[in-house]
Amino acid sequence: MIKLRDIRYIRLGTADLDACASYATSILGLEAVGRDGDALYFRGDSRDHTIVYFKGEAHDHTAAFELDDKAELDAAGAALDALGHKVVWGTSDGCAQRRVAAYITFKDPSGNKIDLVTKAHVSGRRYFGSRDAGITSFSHIGLKTTNAARDEKFWTEVCSAKVSDWIGDAPLLRIDEVHHKIALFPSKVHGVQHINHQVESIDDIMRSYYFLKEKGVRIVFGPGRHPTSGAMFLYFEGPDAMVYEYSTGVRTITREQEADYRPRQFPFNFESFCMWGSRPDIPEFRK
Numbered sequence: 001m002i003k004l005r006d007i008r009y010i011r012l013g014t015a016d017l018d019a020c021a022s023y024a025t026s027i028l029g030l031e032a033v034g035r036d037g038d039a040l041y042f043r044g045d046s047r048d049h050t051i052v053y054f055k056g057e058a059h060d061h062t063a064a065f066e067l068d069d070k071a072e073l074d075a076a077g078a079a080l081d082a083l084g085h086k087v088v089w090g091t092s093d094g095c096a097q098r099r100v101a102a103y104i105t106f107k108d109p110s111g112n113k114i115d116l117v118t119k120a121h122v123s124g125r126r127y128f129g130s131r132d133a134g135i136t137s138f139s140h141i142g143l144k145t146t147n148a149a150r151d152e153k154f155w156t157e158v159c160s161a162k163v164s165d166w167i168g169d170a171p172l173l174r175i176d177e178v179h180h181k182i183a184l185f186p187s188k189v190h191g192v193q194h195i196n197h198q199v200e201s202i203d204d205i206m207r208s209y210y211f212l213k214e215k216g217v218r219i220v221f222g223p224g225r226h227p228t229s230g231a232m233f234l235y236f237e238g239p240d241a242m243v244y245e246y247s248t249g250v251r252t253i254t255r256e257q258e259a260d261y262r263p264r265q266f267p268f269n270f271e272s273f274c275m276w277g278s279r280p281d282i283p284e285f286r287k
Contacts, residue, residue, distance in 0.1 A: 006065065007064070007140060007182075017055060020238075045127050045135070046123055066116075073102055077089065087104050110147065112143050132207075133204065138196075141182060145190075167268055195242065223278065
């Protein structure tokens with residue numbers, strides 16, 4: 001089994017780097033950390049970077065997860081190859097662009113592009129956001145799945161994810177104590193469905209709600225609270241129709257709790273996404 005240590009970064013293709021750079025700093029509140037050719041780097045915590053926008057197709061997304069060491073990366077590459085998932089080993093230039101010691105790239109069964117990396121860089125400087133959004137960390141992603149049951153099996157049996165809860169067919173998957181780091185939402189296409197940053201408190205959620213409305217940013221869900229993870233949330237739209245989320249208060253499931261924990265099955269309805277009554281304007285959150 002491939003032991004995923006944590007989510008590491010997201011790489012997003014775009015035709016308009018300037019628009020993404022402006023959004024990442026003035027709206028999302030990330031810190032700009034540099035440029036490498038046609039790639040712009042931003043971070044929301046102590047990692048070297050958490051989001052990269054690069055010149056490319058808007059649907060070209062890559063999600064990265066960190067492994068403990070090179071031996072685990074080698075074993076992961078061999079296991080994926082044996083299962084028929086074509087593995088591409090990273091070049092020295094690719095490692096420099098990703099700021100890691102080594103990596104492999106493959107596609108999950110839905111076609112989502114995944115990097116597995118080792119020795120990813122951290123920053124020697126304290127994270128300092130470009131606006132006071134209250135961001136504390138880059139936390140999780142939603143991935144689109146063309147077959148939720150099949151992809152759940154891949155992430156739990158080939159990789160080390162565990163199901164925390166289901167909403168309809170959509171599994172919410174944890175790879176550490178946090179309720180979920182990966183959420184798989186049924187779709188007709190693949191790609192990153194949303195990108196989550198944790199913020200310090202509900203006050204930050206509400207401050208951003210009014211800030212985003214004032215700036216004309218489209219709110220697509222919330223403010224609300226997920227009955228699954230318990231997190232209070234706000235979803236909003238960015239360039240290339242990417243959905244971003246702020247949330248706070250997410251549930252954790254400790255090692256001591258795991259023995260007695262059983263995933264819950266929620267129906268696929270509005271109440272399963274928000275216990276306060278907010279209704280999503282997000283395609284994958286609607287039947």
